[in-house]
Amino acid sequence: MMSLEDQLATGMREATTGLVPPPDLIDRAARANRRRRNRFAVVASGLSVVAVLAVVYAIAATPKAAPQQPATSPSASPQLLSPMDIAQQAIAVLNGDAVEHVQIVGSFSKSHDQSWTEIWSDPAANNTWIAEPVPHKITAPVGDTVPWMPANLRQKLGGDLRPMGTEQINGRPAVRFHLPAKDAEEDLWVDTATYQVVRLRIVLADSRSSLGDHITTMDFAWFTRTPGAMPSFSFTPPPTTRK
Amino acid sequence: MCRMPAVRALPDAVEATYGPAASSLVSDERKPMTDAYAGLSELMHRRGRDLLAAATLLAGGRTTGEDLLQAALERTMRAWRRIDGDPEAYLRRILYHLAVDGWRLRRRRPELLIEAEPPAQPDSADSIALRHALVQALVQLTPKQRATLVLRFWEQLSEAETAEALGCSPGTVKSTTSRALARLRRIAAPWSSDLDTGVRP
Numbered sequence: 001m002m003s004l005e006d007q008l009a010t011g012m013r014e015a016t017t018g019l020v021p022p023p024d025l026i027d028r029a030a031r032a033n034r035r036r037r038n039r040f041a042v043v044a045s046g047l048s049v050v051a052v053l054a055v056v057y058a059i060a061a062t063p064k065a066a067p068q069q070p071a072t073s074p075s076a077s078p079q080l081l082s083p084m085d086i087a088q089q090a091i092a093v094l095n096g097d098a099v100e101h102v103q104i105v106g107s108f109s110k111s112h113d114q115s116w117t118e119i120w121s122d123p124a125a126n127n128t129w130i131a132e133p134v135p136h137k138i139t140a141p142v143g144d145t146v147p148w149m150p151a152n153l154r155q156k157l158g159g160d161l162r163p164m165g166t167e168q169i170n171g172r173p174a175v176r177f178h179l180p181a182k183d184a185e186e187d188l189w190v191d192t193a194t195y196q197v198v199r200l201r202i203v204l205a206d207s208r209s210s211l212g213d214h215i216t217t218m219d220f221a222w223f224t225r226t227p228g229a230m231p232s233f234s235f236t237p238p239p240t241t242r243k
Numbered sequence: 244m245c246r247m248p249a250v251r252a253l254p255d256a257v258e259a260t261y262g263p264a265a266s267s268l269v270s271d272e273r274k275p276m277t278d279a280y281a282g283l284s285e286l287m288h289r290r291g292r293d294l295l296a297a298a299t300l301l302a303g304g305r306t307t308g309e310d311l312l313q314a315a316l317e318r319t320m321r322a323w324r325r326i327d328g329d330p331e332a333y334l335r336r337i338l339y340h341l342a343v344d345g346w347r348l349r350r351r352r353p354e355l356l357i358e359a360e361p362p363a364q365p366d367s368a369d370s371i372a373l374r375h376a377l378v379q380a381l382v383q384l385t386p387k388q389r390a391t392l393v394l395r396f397w398e399q400l401s402e403a404e405t406a407e408a409l410g411c412s413p414g415t416v417k418s419t420t421s422r423a424l425a426r427l428r429r430i431a432a433p434w435s436s437d438l439d440t441g442v443r444p
Binding site: 036 | 287300371
């Protein structure tokens with residue numbers, strides 16, 4: 001005679017004997033995951049279109065707008081938005097076609113060695129310029145490309161984020177988010193007024209290296225690309241840049 | 244003009260210059276699915292039967308069990324790059340938490356609700372009928388009671404391990420188990436002659 005617990009355990013084994021997962025279960029999960037991301041992107045794209053149209057209207061009303069205006073204007077007072085709302089707004093802004101400028105500085109925690117690169121990417125013209133570091137180490141291809149950084153930033157902002165408070169980045173308030181990562185510490189800053197990503201820092205711990213942890217800091221600037229702004233928009237890569 | 248080589252090469256060039264930290268700058272959107280989740284496919288190949296069995300017991304049926312396991316896989320894919328440690332443990336944790344937190348069970352009743360007939364006169368087939376009735380009766384429990392019983396009596400975890408898996412105290416596991424078994428015992432009353440009335444320590 002068996003106890004209730006033993007009868008239950010045996011019954012569970014009997015009820016599940018012979019169960020085999022369908023071979024396409026992983027594919028189904030991957031498709032569902034992709035659909036979820038696409039739905040998210042569609043919503044973000046819609047917000048972006050509204051934001052871009054608002055900027056176009058604003059620039060048309062003020063023809064002498066400065067070329068370095070933000071790609072979008074905030075639709076609400078930043079004080080009314082939570083950090084996660086700001087992250088969502090940042091995703092919408094990244095869906096625009098702003099010209100992207102990234103200054104990348106590589107450094108080490110135990111060394112003064114640094115390397116740098118500047119990248120300009122114009123998604124509308126399908127052009128990317130890369131400023132060569134000194135000495136000339138990088139041999140990156142230039143020319144026709146698609147902006148890879150906005151997609152990456154959107155992905156990061158759509159994942160797990162931990163708001164870390166507001167800090168000043170280049171004299172402007174920005175919300176700092178910490179991104180839990182498997183193999184690196186990542187922090188990302190979003191301007192609270194323009195919702196533009198202004199900085200991404202990645203720290204890769206390396207206890208075996210005499211140089212210490214590897215730190216990559218990427219400072220972003222986004223230039224408006226609208227019909228109203230383009231006549232006064234002058235895109236001149238520095239002399240060290242080759243196309 | 245060719246786009247794809249440049250798309251691949253640009254992050255590679257940055258990574259070559261700035262080391263492996265920059266590898267996280269390469270978006271998952273450009274990775275083939277089979278490469279991106281290769282470890283997960285291998286895990287399902289090895290442990291898929293056990294995982295589906297657990298999901299079936301948690302969800303109350305084969306079809307809903309597959310749905311539950313698929314939802315857990317999807318959640319795991321979202322965090323795939325950040326999982327530090329055993330991916331199976333992470334997947335199982337998601338599976339049980341989804342089941343307990345309601346998942347779709349709040350909106351949809353489990354699919355198996357057929358009540359087993361108690362015996363008129365006990366015979367040798369009654370033990371099988373009893374076990375069948377007990378498994379069927381799992382769907383009448385709350386999701387947390389069901390998850391607790393699956394962890395304790397199918398996964399064979401201790402109270403402490405069950406508590407860790409569900410993110411609650413061992414005392415909660417003990418009381419939940421007790422209430423769930425009491426409910427099953429009432430359902431199994433017609434088979435009382437097939438049951439040892441002793442209580443498992």
